[in-house]
Every structure is written in structure tokens, then in C-alpha cells.
Amino acid sequence: MADFDQQMAYYRYLLEKHGKKVLLGLFLLILALTSIRTVGPEEEGVVLNLGHYSRTVRPGLNFIAPFGIETMYKIPVQRQLKHEFGFRTNDERSSDRYSDGDFSLESSMLSGDLNMADVEWVVQYRIVNSFQYLFRVKDPERSLRDMSESAMRKIVGDRTVNEVLTIGRQEVATQAEVLLQQLCDEYQNGIRIDQVVLQDVNPPAPxxxxxxxxxxxxxxxxxxxxxxxxxxxxxxxxxxxxxxxxxxxxxxxxxxxxxxxxxxxxxxxxxxxxxxxAPDVTKKRIYLETMERLLPKIGNKTIVDEKGNNVLPLLELGNKKTATK
Missing domain, CATH: 1.20.5 (Single alpha-helices involved in coiled-coils or other helix-helix interfaces)
Known part of the structure; x- marks a missing residue:
């Protein structure tokens, strides 16, 4: 019992001697932890003073009022973000690329010709105004998902299922992107839509x-x-x-x-x-010209006198194989 009393007395002595230093150290540690903030290169910090917007700080080491007087929200304004609909992509540590969850409620849609289609798509976006992103809409991420589903269902509902499945895919994605950006501007949520991509469009499984x-x-x-x-x-x-x-x-x-x-x-x-x-002359000339044109084409010829009364009744020209009278 005496030893216990001695130990307690020793502890009280140490506390009285070094207590101020310990309290000062704890105070400085809490001060540093609550006042020093580091903002990443792809981010910007939005500082609130007692719950009210105070300022926006750039990337790097920044200081705020300690002990919860000021708080900071880090917004990734230089990073492209995305929302997936109808499917989910697993992280790199998973062996499967896609999640096995059932997301058919957000991907099942009714087309303009009253047919069902299973539409999977991705919305790629950036935060361009951190103040609007934090204070204009209560839950900007949930609101963006709801607006994306609403825009896609409206575009798909204006077309036949064959258009959505085949030739109209790019037009559906483009018009959904335009409509979604109009909704973001209307709600002033500080988001800019970079791209809407139709990942896959299929009819329902049955x-x-x-x-x-x-x-x-x-x-x-x-x-x-x-x-x-x-x-x-x-x-x-x-x-x-x-x-x-x-x-x-x-x-x-x-x-x-x-x-x-x-x-x-x-x-x-x-x-x-x-x-x-001159009939006689012309007739004779025609006769002679005709004979002149025909005789070379006949070949071997034998010409005899018409009456056969001459001394030489036969006039042989060449061989006696062909006779012409």
C-alpha cells in the first residue's frame, strides 16, 4: 500500500511539472490538424466559415481557421467523372470487369412504338463551378443520375425500338447529351456534360x-x-x-x-x-470496160470465132482447160 501511494505521488509530481507542456503540445497538434489543409493538383478547395461560403482556394498547402470555425470541401474540378447506368464497372483489384448486380430498373425503357429496350449508357462530366455544385443543389450526384435517366427515357420514348437498337444509336446519345446539359444549366449545378455514350442496347432477355x-x-x-x-x-x-x-x-x-x-x-x-x-460508142465502151473488169477474174481462157470460118479457128491463151464461148 505504501508503494502504491508513492507511485501516485510521483505521477502527480510529473503532472504538475510537465502538464503545461503536454497541454501546450496537444493544443498545437490540434491547431495544426484543424487549420492546415492540402488541396490536390486536380482539385480546388471551398472554404466555409461557420457554415457560410467564405472563399475558394487553389491547389497546394492552405490554412483555414482552426477548431471547426472554418471547414473545407475539396472538389475535383480538373478530373473527368462518370456515371454508369445499367451496369457497374469493378475496380482494378477485382478479377471481373463488371459487377454482377441487377441494374435493370434504371436501364429498362419503353420506346415510342411501345416496345421494351434494355439501354446501358455512360455519362462523362466535369465540375466547372464548385460553388454551384455545393450550394445550388442538395445532392448534385443523385440529381445528375435522376436527370440522366429522365433525359434518356425521353429520347428513347420518341423513337422506335429498331432505331434505338440499330441506326439511331448515335443520334440518341447526342440528343441525350444536349438535353442533359440543358437540365444542368437550368438547375445551375455547376456540371458540364462532356459526353454521353451508349454502352449497349439490347431487347429484354425474354x-x-x-x-x-x-x-x-x-x-x-x-x-x-x-x-x-x-x-x-x-x-x-x-x-x-x-x-x-x-x-x-x-x-x-x-x-x-x-x-x-x-x-x-x-x-x-x-x-x-x-x-x-452517142449510143453506139457508149454501148461499145461499156462492153469493153465490162470485159476488162471480168476477164482477169476468170482464169485460163480459150476464145473462138463465132462462125469458125477463119484460118485460125482457135485462139489459145494459156492452157486449154477452160473454154469460153
């Missing part, structure tokens, strides 16, 4: 085989149409070319025949005029 069959039939239809147009573009121009060629050949042949007939008529008229002037 009717997915039917949709796939319809899409396959449409693709085959487009393939047949493209093939028919290709054949048309190949055959029709060739047929038109052949028709033009035949017409041109016929026109050339007709022109040749007309020119030949015109020349023959002109030659006959000239010959007739000469015949009228």
Missing part, C-alpha cells in the same frame, strides 16, 4: 431471340436489296451501251447504203447522158 431473328431477317433483306441493286447497276448500263452500239452500227450501215445508192444513181445518170449523146 424476347431477345425474337428480336435477333427480326434483325437477321432485316439484314438478309438489305443484303438481297444491295445485291439486286448491284446486278441492276451492272446489267442495265451494259445493255444500254450495247443498244447504243447497235443503233450506231445501224445508222452507219444505213448511211453507207444511202451514200452508195446515191453514188450509183449519180453514176447511172451520168452514163445515161453520155449514152443519149
Amino acid at each position: 424476347v431477345k431471340p425474337s428480336f435477333n431473328g427480326v434483325n437477321q431477317a432485316q439484314q438478309e433483306r438489305e443484303t438481297l436489296i444491295n445485291k439486286a441493286e448491284s446486278e441492276y447497276n451492272s446489267v442495265i448500263p451494259r445493255a444500254r451501251g450495247e443498244a447504243r452500239e447497235t443503233i450506231q452500227l445501224a445508222e452507219a450501215y444505213a448511211l453507207k447504203r444511202i451514200n452508195g445508192a446515191t453514188g450509183d444513181a449519180a453514176r447511172f445518170e451520168a452514163l445515161y447522158e453520155e449514152y443519149i449523146k
